[in-house]
Each structure stands twice: as structure tokens, then as C-alpha cells.
Amino acid sequence: MKLKEAKAEFIQTWGALGSSWGINRTMSSIHALLIASKDPLSADEIMDYLKISRGNVNMNVRALIDWGLVKRHMIPGERKEYFSAGKDPWEIARQVAAERRKRELEPVIEAVSQLQKIEDTSAEAEDFKNTLAQLEDFTRKVSNTLNQFVKSDKNWFFKKLMSLIH
Amino acid sequence: MKLKEAKAEFIQTWGALGSSWGINRTMSSIHALLIASKDPLSADEIMDYLKISRGNVNMNVRALIDWGLVKRHMIPGERKEYFSAGKDPWEIARQVAAERRKRELEPVIEAVSQLQKIEDTSAEAEDFKNTLAQLEDFTRKVSNTLNQFVKSDKNWFFKKLMSLIH
DNA sequence: AATAAATTTCAATAATTATTGAAAGTTTAA
DNA sequence: TTAAACTTTCAATAATTATTGAAATTTATT
Incomplete structure (x- = not known):
């Protein structure tokens, strides 16, 4: 397989993955293109490579920047903006x-917590309150754990990951 | 707040959550309705409560069953099928x-693994191969860890979750 | 300040995805 | 075996979401 083909397939694969995760296909394709690209690319280069409009590039690149996955570069002497993506999977996952x-x-924790203020005291109501309480507890635990990941450094993360497996 | 309202809001919240996770709104609403419901519900009851068509109920309930989140019940002496959902958040997350x-x-591991068969040996090709190798390694680690979760029992999971935090 | 280069916005439109509902298929019971 | 009760399928349609492209805006250059 040639480099060019491999990059094209990677963009394809990554795009499909994104869309199963609620991220739109174009956004993840741009992300993949930037991951696969040695140097930062301009909007024109992205348009050209992915055959999409300028407006589309602009909107999706902005979303990627919002997510902290892409950054802007200003090249001295150039008018255009250039964009690049981090290539470290751990950093991407963390972000x-x-x-x-x-x-x-x-938002789910907040909502579920509010919903527990049910006045009724029927057995059914108590049951449902209990389901909600369990759900809140679980969600808080997951949220805290994620937060630890996010604040931790890479080595800590991998050490923990390994400790889970063994 | 009354029980009925709380249930309605829960269904709403859960539905919105699902759609941000690439699961369609109706599917997660049905799931939420069944979680909130004391007893199993029939297709007619689901249609009635969520104001959706019979075909829609059928398709989405089937998808929930595929995901292992909902099960069918046959009540002796009844012709109708009834459906229920597990209420334990840990079981839901595991599934x-x-x-x-x-x-x-x-599929990503498979694809990324294949893509590394790049013939080129330019510096750029080597760089890209390296990016792919890192990605494969990371994805494998995550996949293994998830697999442990899936195979583990509830207490193990919570113990590990806590050990991560402290 | 005028012009050129680039970026951003957003209404119109295209593409995709979800939903309906009626017909076809199945199962159960008399 | 017939009929009623219920489930499934799927083509048509509705609703949603993504994309375009041209106009408006911003930014840099002379």
C-alpha cells in the first residue's frame, strides 16, 4: 500500500468512527486529515483534499478548535491561517x-439529582427514587474517574490502565 | 414534583443523552420509559405513552433487545408480548x-493494523506509520480494559473505580 | 483610506435519517 | 381451517441534520 492510499483510508475509517460517536463525519474527516498530515494545512488545502465547501471547512474546523483537538497557526509572512491536530492518541482521548x-x-447528574425531589411516597415512587439515586451515584463515580484521567499525566494513566488489566 | 412529571422528565433527559451518543432519540426514550416503569410494558402501552407508531416501537425495541438492554416477557394467558429493562446502571453500562x-x-483496531502495511520509506511515511502504531497500541489497551470491565463482576468494578480515584 | 485577501455567516438546498401506517406474516385458539 | 390477535416489514413521507455558496465582515497591505 502506498502512503497516499493509506492516508485516504485512514480518513475514511476515522470519519466513520466519529459518526458512530455522534460527531459528524466531516468533522472527524478533517480531524483525521490533520492527524495524517505532516504539516499544518490551510482551509484551501482542506477544501481541496476533502472536496467540501469553504463554509463547511470553516464551521467544522471551528468545532474542532472548540473541542481542543485542533489549533490555529499563523505563519509569518503568510496571510492564511493554518491548522494542525495533535497526534498523540492519549492526548486526543483526554481532550x-x-x-x-x-x-x-x-448535565445528567444535575438533572437526575433534581428529579429525586418527588413528593409522592407510594411504593412505586420510592422505587423510582431509588433507581434515580443509583443512577446519580453511578454517574458521579464515572464523572470523577474521568476527571482524574483528564487531570492526570500520561504515565499515570498508562500505569493505571495496566493495573486494571493485571 | 409528582411521580408522573418526574418520569416524563427522566424520559426526556435520557432521550437527549442517547442522541448525543449516537443512539436515536426514540430508542433511548423507550429505554428510559422501561427503566422508569415498575412492570413490563406492551407495545401498545409504549405507543400510547410516547405517541409513536407501532412500527417505530417494534424497530426500536428490537434494537434495544439486540443491545441486550431490554428483554421480552410472555405473560401466561396473555397473547401480547411485554418488555422490560434492567435498572442497574452498572449492568446497563457494562452491556x-x-x-x-x-x-x-x-473494527478500528483491525483497520489501523492493516493500514500500517505502507511500502514507502520516506520520512513522512515513517512518521505516519508511527502515528498509526501508537493509535493501534492505545486502542488495544482501551479495548482490553473494557473487556475486563465487561467480564468482571460489579464489586470488582467498583473497587477498581475507587482505586483509580484514590 | 482604499484595496485586496482571507474568514465568517447564514438562508437556501441537499442529503441523510427517522417515522408512519398499511399490508404481509405469524401465532394461537376454537 | 378459519378467524382473531398480535408482530413484522418496508415503501412512502416527514423531520432532521449537513452542506453549499455567495454576501457580509474582518484583517492586513499599500
Whole structure:
């Protein structure tokens, strides 16, 4: 297999993965393209490679920057902006975990916690309150654990990962 | 807050969560309804409560069964099928982790592993191979860890979770 | 300040994904 | 074996989500 083909397939694979994770295909394709690329790319290069419009590139690159997965570069003497993505899988996972915790887990904890204020005292109501309490407890534990990952350094993470397996 | 309201909001919250995780809103709403419900429900009851069509209930309940999140009940003397969902968050998470590992992580490992067969030996090709190798290694580690979770019992999981935090 | 280069926005449109509902298929019971 | 009760399928349609592209805006250069 040639380098070019491999990169094209990687972009394809990564794009499909993203879409099964609720991230849109174009966003993950751009991310993959930048991961696979030695040097930062301009909007024009991304448009050209992925055959998508300027507006689309702009919106999805912005989203990637929001997620902390891509950064802007200003090259001295150039007017254009360039974009690059970090290549370390652990850093990528950490960034994604941090954002999802904030965006998805925290709101659930908040909501489930509020819902437990049920006035009824029927057996059914008590049961449901109990289900919610368990859910809150579980979600808090997961959220705390993720938070540790996010704040930890790479070696700590791998050590723990290994300790889980053995 | 009354029990009915709380259940309605829970269904709402859980539905929204699912859709940010690439699971469709109706599927997670049905799941939430069954979690919140004391007894198993029939297709008609689900249709009625969520105001969705029979076909939609059938398809999404089937998907939930595929995911191992819902089971069928036959009540003796009744013609209808009834459905229920497990209420233990740990069991739910385990089931979801098991399925996603199989459906999403394993194919990525396979794909990334294949992609490393790049013939080129330019510095750029070597760099990219290296990125892929790191990605494969990371994904394998995550996959193994998830697999441990999946095979483990509840207490083991919580003990490990706690050991990570402290 | 005028111009050029690049970026951003967003209404229109295209593409995708979810939902309906009626017909076909199955199962159970008399 | 017929009919009623229930489930499944799937083509048509609705709803949602992504994409385009041209106009508006911003930023840099002369």
C-alpha cells in the first residue's frame, strides 16, 4: 500500500468512527486529515483534499478548535491561517473525555439529582427514587474517574490502565 | 414534583443523552420509559405513552433487545408480548460497553493494523506509520480494559473505580 | 483610506435519517 | 381451517441534520 492510499483510508475509517460517536463525519474527516498530515494545512488545502465547501471547512474546523483537538497557526509572512491536530492518541482521548464529561455527564447528574425531589411516597415512587439515586451515584463515580484521567499525566494513566488489566 | 412529571422528565433527559451518543432519540426514550416503569410494558402501552407508531416501537425495541438492554416477557394467558429493562446502571453500562467495543473498537483496531502495511520509506511515511502504531497500541489497551470491565463482576468494578480515584 | 485577501455567516438546498401506517406474516385458539 | 390477535416489514413521507455558496465582515497591505 502506498502512503497516499493509506492516508485516504485512514480518513475514511476515522470519519466513520466519529459518526458512530455522534460527531459528524466531516468533522472527524478533517480531524483525521490533520492527524495524517505532516504539516499544518490551510482551509484551501482542506477544501481541496476533502472536496467540501469553504463554509463547511470553516464551521467544522471551528468545532474542532472548540473541542481542543485542533489549533490555529499563523505563519509569518503568510496571510492564511493554518491548522494542525495533535497526534498523540492519549492526548486526543483526554481532550474528548474532558469535553464530553462537561457537556454530557454533568448535565445528567444535575438533572437526575433534581428529579429525586418527588413528593409522592407510594411504593412505586420510592422505587423510582431509588433507581434515580443509583443512577446519580453511578454517574458521579464515572464523572470523577474521568476527571482524574483528564487531570492526570500520561504515565499515570498508562500505569493505571495496566493495573486494571493485571 | 409528582411521580408522573418526574418520569416524563427522566424520559426526556435520557432521550437527549442517547442522541448525543449516537443512539436515536426514540430508542433511548423507550429505554428510559422501561427503566422508569415498575412492570413490563406492551407495545401498545409504549405507543400510547410516547405517541409513536407501532412500527417505530417494534424497530426500536428490537434494537434495544439486540443491545441486550431490554428483554421480552410472555405473560401466561396473555397473547401480547411485554418488555422490560434492567435498572442497574452498572449492568446497563457494562452491556453498552460490551457492544460498543465489539461494534466500534474492534473494527478500528483491525483497520489501523492493516493500514500500517505502507511500502514507502520516506520520512513522512515513517512518521505516519508511527502515528498509526501508537493509535493501534492505545486502542488495544482501551479495548482490553473494557473487556475486563465487561467480564468482571460489579464489586470488582467498583473497587477498581475507587482505586483509580484514590 | 482604499484595496485586496482571507474568514465568517447564514438562508437556501441537499442529503441523510427517522417515522408512519398499511399490508404481509405469524401465532394461537376454537 | 378459519378467524382473531398480535408482530413484522418496508415503501412512502416527514423531520432532521449537513452542506453549499455567495454576501457580509474582518484583517492586513499599500
